[in-house]
Amino acid sequence: MTKRLYYNSSEIYEFDSVIQDVVPASPEHPCPAVVLKETAFYPTSGGQVHDTGWLLLDGSECLRVAEVADAEDGRVVHYLEAPARLPVAGASVHGRIDAERRRDHMQQHSGQHVLSAAFIELYQMPTVSFHMGEDYCSLDLATPTVSSEQIAGAERLANQIVFENRPVRIRYVSRAEAEKLGLRKLPPAERDELRLIEVADFDVSACGGTHVSASGQIGSILLRKTEKVRQGTRVEFVCGERAVRMARRDYIALSEAAALFSAQLWDVPEQIRKSVEESKQVRRQKDGVLDELAEVMALAALHNQPETNGRKIVVRVFSDRDIGFAKLFAQKVTRTATSAIALVASTVDPAGIVFAQSPGGPADMGGLLKQVLSSVGGRGGGSRDFAQGGVPAGSHVNVEQLLRQAAGTIEA
């Protein structure tokens, strides 16, 4: 088993050790790895993400530790980023942990202890799991719902514990002793000795992770989104510098939104509500105007079109109005006159063709459209009274000519 230096102090960022074993790259693990006699590198476990850092060999060679994992036999495996040549067992190394990354993990992980205890203390909501992501962390509470008041309440208490800068101690006790202490969380019965993390007079839990030594180092705890999950409710949060970074990002986004509205930050939601309502109204007005326009244009088209065999065939290609308007125009033509056919198209992207006749008319629009389009490789179809389709994108078909050809077929 590797001796774990972080067990007794989370603030060891540099250490000396000896390489015990070298594991060459394999199909399972494309990176080679080393096992050390002792290490301060934390391997991924208990929701906390692994450390990264460097191993300096005698001379000047520097190996990058990209990932650290727990092996089943109790050894800590350090995966290396493609070294020029593999070190050998027995060589001395000087380990250096990426301290900034470790401190961030300590802030997030210790913050989780405090937050989980706050949810228990205030609302008897136990934490069932914890996840540390690149951007934010989350914990799952065994409860179907958490109200926004409860979120604010837990955040307030957790930050109060931070501000009081309570000592965070590591101690080892027997299982029997631990059972008497009333731990927030007792691990499954595997080991006789348990490592306890105690936030003075607030929380005691068994944990193998790295933690701050006083709650003030957590900096601050900011709760964010909640979400329903299978095992309860997920609460997203960030601690320490992440909380500041995220608040800054939110502020920039909100400021940009406020500037667009020439409003104060806190007026943005109201401005958005107003704006959404206005655009709905404008859309309704626009729809009304287009409907009237289509009707007037349909009337004019019918007026100008002479009758052939007791009906009027209106052919029209719109290059400045979309297919929605073309359809509206066709409907107006065929519903205004008792016996009319509208063969219309729009060349505005996405282009399309609509064939329509007054309800119950003698022609077959679906059949006619299919027939006309098949000659140019287009697709479309519909019922006897209404059909729509289009020519292949990018083809240079003369749509007006196509419509005239369809009109000729009906007249014949």
Ligand SMILES: [Zn+2]
């Ligand atoms: Zn912990």
